[in-house]
Amino acid sequence: MHIQLDNLTGPEIAALLQEHLNDMNAVSPPESKHALDLTALKASDISFWTLWQQQQLAGCVALKQLNTRQAEIKSMRRATAFRGQGIGKLLLHHVITEAKSRGYQQLYLETGAMEYFAPARSLYRSFGFEPCGPFAQYKEDPNSVFMRLQL
Template structure:
């Protein structure tokens, strides 16, 4: 598996991110969906990475710098054909390594609170993330769970 910084210009990543956004629709009202679109992910404070193997896009993930020492995990997604193969774990490990290299000392994230997002919450918890209160511009929301970990 090769993980690389991505410019978000390829059709594969556009399709994956479209599926990512559609996945939230049945589970969260619009005001509780905090995923970034392509333009949002292309902002300079966002570091976006994709995982590839044999020319196939396996997954993606990003972090958005909030300040000099704090960043937010964004757009973690594994292609459904590659679930349970360690893709998300490899991407998150890469994000952590890249963030550390930039002096980031804390990573936080927002994910859904309903049952659909339970696997994501369990994944992050297993990798050292703990529940916390809202951060950055977030506010308390019954559809959101906030998590954080130090690096």
Template sequence: MTIDIRPDDLTSAEMADLIAIHAQTMLASSPPESCHFLPIDSLRQPSVSVWSMWEDGALIGCGALKDLGNGEGEIKSMHTRAHLRGRGIGRLMLEHILGVARARGYTGLWLETGSMDAFIPARRLYESYGFSYCGPFGDYAEDPNSVFMCLQM
């Protein structure tokens, strides 16, 4: 598998469509008040780096890293097209994000994901890279539909 991961400026219709699909997927699995995905305009903030994943000219996934300050970051918008899941695409994006976080000298990474069964594959992926469960961070609050994870680097 030859996959190209590149910085994305979120201006293409393809990427806008993928971000919309990500939002729809989250809303289909979680109550709206428990969905913490960033809309495309929030992903365009200077504190957020976004990458797109391409294979044979097709957009197949994305991921983002939000700078939280104080040498810490939050993983956001990890998404692989549904028909391509199980191929290790999410793993490649996570490894890319971890590499960027290390290069930036981050000491910790955080994330929020769902507590429902639909999110088991995501939680297992993060666990396999050493993320552990923790309480809410930043502006998040305790929520039975959310799981919080962190990785000390």
């Protein structure tokens, strides 16, 4: 497996991100859906990586700079075919390492409060993320869980 910086032009990533958006639309009310689409992920303050096993896309993750000391994890997704293979751990380890190398002091994320997101919340906690209040543009929302990792 290898992780690479991605320019978001391949059909595989478009399909994986559409699957991600479809799932978010199915489980999150519109006012609580914070997933970014392909165009939004191409913003200059976002870096995007894909994880590949041979020629198959296994997952993706993005890092959004909030300011010189803080960043946010966005669009972390594992492809369905790779469920149970530790893809989330690999992606999370990669993005934390990258955030540290860029000198960020805090790494934030927003995820859902619903049962569907319980495995993600558990993964984040296992890496040391702790609950926090809303950050950046977010507002208090009963459907969102905000987490922070001190780097």
